Amino acid sequence: MNTLSASQYNKRLKPYVGAGVKHATELGNRGPLKLGDGNKLAPDILNAFRKTGFYVFEGLIEAGEIGYLQADIKSLLERAPVDNGAIKDRLGRSAFGQEFARPVYSMIRPLSDPWGGTDKLNGRHPTQMTQPTPEVATDSKNVFLMSGMCQIMESGLRLYGHPQLLAIAASINGDDFVPFNDAIFVKEPGIGGSVAWHQDGVTHWESADWDESIHGFNFQVQLYDTSAQSCLWVIPGSHKLGKIDIEQLVADNGSELLPNAVPLHARAGDVTIVNRQALHGSFANTSSDQRISLTFGFHRRKSVLGARGSLSEVSETYYDETRIDERSQVIGVAIDAREQFYPSEKRFSYQPMNGREHELRCTSENWQKIIRDYNLKDLAI
Numbered sequence: 001m002n003t004l005s006a007s008q009y010n011k012r013l014k015p016y017v018g019a020g021v022k023h024a025t026e027l028g029n030r031g032p033l034k035l036g037d038g039n040k041l042a043p044d045i046l047n048a049f050r051k052t053g054f055y056v057f058e059g060l061i062e063a064g065e066i067g068y069l070q071a072d073i074k075s076l077l078e079r080a081p082v083d084n085g086a087i088k089d090r091l092g093r094s095a096f097g098q099e100f101a102r103p104v105y106s107m108i109r110p111l112s113d114p115w116g117g118t119d120k121l122n123g124r125h126p127t128q129m130t131q132p133t134p135e136v137a138t139d140s141k142n143v144f145l146m147s148g149m150c151q152i153m154e155s156g157l158r159l160y161g162h163p164q165l166l167a168i169a170a171s172i173n174g175d176d177f178v179p180f181n182d183a184i185f186v187k188e189p190g191i192g193g194s195v196a197w198h199q200d201g202v203t204h205w206e207s208a209d210w211d212e213s214i215h216g217f218n219f220q221v222q223l224y225d226t227s228a229q230s231c232l233w234v235i236p237g238s239h240k241l242g243k244i245d246i247e248q249l250v251a252d253n254g255s256e257l258l259p260n261a262v263p264l265h266a267r268a269g270d271v272t273i274v275n276r277q278a279l280h281g282s283f284a285n286t287s288s289d290q291r292i293s294l295t296f297g298f299h300r301r302k303s304v305l306g307a308r309g310s311l312s313e314v315s316e317t318y319y320d321e322t323r324i325d326e327r328s329q330v331i332g333v334a335i336d337a338r339e340q341f342y343p344s345e346k347r348f349s350y351q352p353m354n355g356r357e358h359e360l361r362c363t364s365e366n367w368q369k370i371i372r373d374y375n376l377k378d379l380a381i
Contacts, residue, residue, distance in 0.1 A: 006286040009132035017228045024262035030056035041171035053239035053278035057271040072153035101373045107141035110134045111284040116196030125196035126247040146184040161334030163348035169298040175351040180297030181378035192285030200276035202310035203381040205243040212240045215276040216299035223292040228263035230289040239275040311380040327377040332360030
């Protein structure tokens, strides 16, 4: 049982955070986006990402767009249920999102670790983070995660079609890249929960074709400035090591404060990208920062085609060309939604949907046909 108060936990983290920040500044894997020939990532950025397993693109999302995203998130948080499965919000109104097939909200106790040491998500979080005691005792639950970004917020659908983000995906995973899933991580000041150390990949660890990029990557679009205490932490180069015995690693270290880890601290509008095989996690948010990270990933097509479901998708699910096409259509609709809202911006040309632009317009009909409950067709590996 954890008996540390939030303030005691802050004191314990302070030297670790300082060392992590110093290490992070020495890696050379953060800066503005640079696209070169063929709308592809500059070689120095691609090499830094491949070496460390992550990169921080500074100032990639413009302030105006961040404002739209913040406004939509504010509304979603205000309309959250009081608990998992509840139908009312804290003001007694009908909670948002009850019409969707998958729950929008995941609610947790303040400063808790809901996945660590459990068999949830294929048991990929084998150890539990410290769960400090909040400074103010409460029985209330707070939002930990929101799902279905493209259907619960118009700004989220437009972000999914962002031409520079999609250009990064094509640079890393090929022009025929395919989507993974999306989630919005919420770490409110003083109460946000932790995510235990883990590697995201599940399917291909024993594959004869295994390589360091076979499980794809995730973007995280940061809506607020985040410090080293509230942000995601990664162990550089760990994506090259195969499946790591995390439980033994933490046991040998004596705590979850793993050596050589670095924080992905960022400012509003920065976008972090993390290889899904990298060992990463985040600590309980006892800081005064609000961290909202819009998280969505992409795969190489060959990693998904012929694979079976994992994580939130049942293992009986088979990813054939039809399933991949149905989920990938969301990208086409998102590109059109963005073009309608930002007509002066050059739209991204997504190779698998070329020639189908008229079919994939962002219309009310396509919202019902393609966007509504699209996350039932996620491509998790």
